[in-house]
Amino acid sequence: MNRRNFLACAAITPLFANEMIQDTDDIYLSKEEWELLVSINARLKRVKRQIGFGNFNLVSYNDTLFYARNYHKIGAFTKKEIAFIDKLFNEDQNQYGFYGPKTCFDINNKVSRKEVKKIPRTGHYIFKGKPLEDYENLIKDVGDTLILTSGVRNVVKQLSLYVNKIYNCGGNMTKASISIAPPGYSYHTVSDFDVGRKGWGYKNFTADFASTYEFSKMRKLDYIGMRYKKDNSDGVRFEPWHVEVI
């Protein structure tokens, strides 16, 4: 066990202490990295608050750095934070047990508003073309109890989800990358989207979604796929809610 990590995280996530004992093969952040992660997580949350949930789904990395420099409420990212973000984006993910392909090689990837459609009352966007066609056909074929729970996620949005997941996993990188693709590895950045059952809240992001009427109806449709099946070779958990655009 890495005692430094234990000391750094135990106070924040009590569960972490047990996980440390059970998962000794897992890879954890160093103490310095943990501190950078905590401040990056908080800063990204301030960016989201400043520009709004919808804009945060699309914002580029360069624009994020610009907003941070110019809004004193956010505060500029430090050199060390930027270097750590670069590391998270560029490092070999196989070491953590994530084997999916890279979907986006440019940390400063831009998503134009012309490429996407905002879906009313969701705060989410879907790429025009096949993804949007699939979404509209899904609502038609499954019914309006099916809702969009996550659409286009540019690199920064994916980074924020990843960083927040690592935070909630007490710095356990191995555990984090099972439940969320690292930035640059998410299909949300290029095509895919998540759906759920109206009124189901967080349960839409659990295996329970596979027991819904909506899911059973979706499985019979041949124009969409299921990106993360049980025991998939990418090393990602079972995600019945994640629609693969084929």
Ligand SMILES: [Zn+2]
């Ligand atoms: Zn997804």
